[in-house]
Amino acid sequence: MNMIQALNSALHVKMAEDPNVLSFGEDAGYFGGVFRVTDQLQQKHGLTRSFDAPISECGIVAAAIGMGAYGLRPVVEIQFADYIYPAYDQIVSEAAKLRYRSAGQFTSPIVVRSPYGGGIFGGQTHSQSPESLFTHIAGLKVVIPSNPYDAKGLxxxxxxxxxxxxxxxxxxxxxxxxxxxHQKPVSPWKAQELAQVPTGKYVEPIGKARIMREGADVTILCYGTMVWVSLAGAEHAGVDAEVIDLRTLVPLDIET
Incomplete structure (x- = not known):
């Protein structure tokens, strides 16, 4: 699988397993998302569990928080990470604080999915990387996969x-x-290995990094697209470089 297919598979598996899991966002219902990550969710799981939302990122996340507090597990899509800013207050002031402010009576079991980063010539409003704005917020976990296998498990x-x-x-x-x-895969052996994605359910733990390349001279810490850039650099640098894919920015895997 590629990453799109792996993410789509994770959603299908969890929605089939747990009736409390639902997915919604802009064009994320009938159309299946601009990148097709939510493809066929509505057709397979129904209109009440996969549906389109108005163009209101604040409203999408606010609705998800309410759903989560009542026991559902919404997975919401922000069409591009560049559009997440209108929802920032709801995420950091409400979702991230709900468990603490209610003394554990309520939680906010929501996932906010969003494509992020550059590299596809998307221009100024389709290329941003806002992850640092969330890694400093108590109560949030921030996950960024670099390959299909981790994407589904995480x-x-x-x-x-x-x-x-x-x-x-x-x-x-x-x-x-x-x-x-360049349209040239790096570390093809590693890319091929991590594209072998089981069709059934499996879990990759949040808070655990992956050592992508062993090395003794220097350690490169990276995540997302830069994992593959780092592997390419390590293979051509002439030094014995270790490459660690953080996978989870918060919580950070200090031990690894």
Missing amino acids: LTAAIEDDDPVIFFEPKRLYNGPFDGW
Whole structure:
């Protein structure tokens, strides 16, 4: 699978397993999302569990928080991470604080999915990387996969988590890893290995990094698209470089 197919598979598996899981966002229902990550969710799971939302990022997240507080597990799509700013207050002031402010009586088990980052010539409003704005917020988990296998396992873990998870998807990697601007896969052996995605359910734990390349001279910490850029650099630099894919920016895997 590529990353789009892996994410789509995770959503189908969890929605089939748990009737409380639902998905919505702008063009994320009938159309299946601009990148097709939510493809066929509405057709398979029905209008009440996969539907289109108005063009209101604040409203999308606010509705999800209410749903989560009542026991549902909404997975909402912000069409591009560049559009997440209108929802920022709801995410950091409401979703992230609900467990603490209610002394544990309520949680906000929501996932906010969004394609992020550059590399597809998307211009100024389709290329931003706002992850740092969320890594500094107590109460949020921030996950960024770099490959199809991790994408499915981590999204499954995010949906099952009882607290809000910001799940950024590197749109540059949706169809596979590439070396810089050239349409040439890097580390093809690793890319092929991590594209072997089971069709059934599995979970990759949140808060655990992945060592992508062993090395003794220098350690490169990276995530998302830069994992593959770092692997390409390590292979051509002439040094024994270790490459660690953080996978989860918060919580950070200090031990690894």
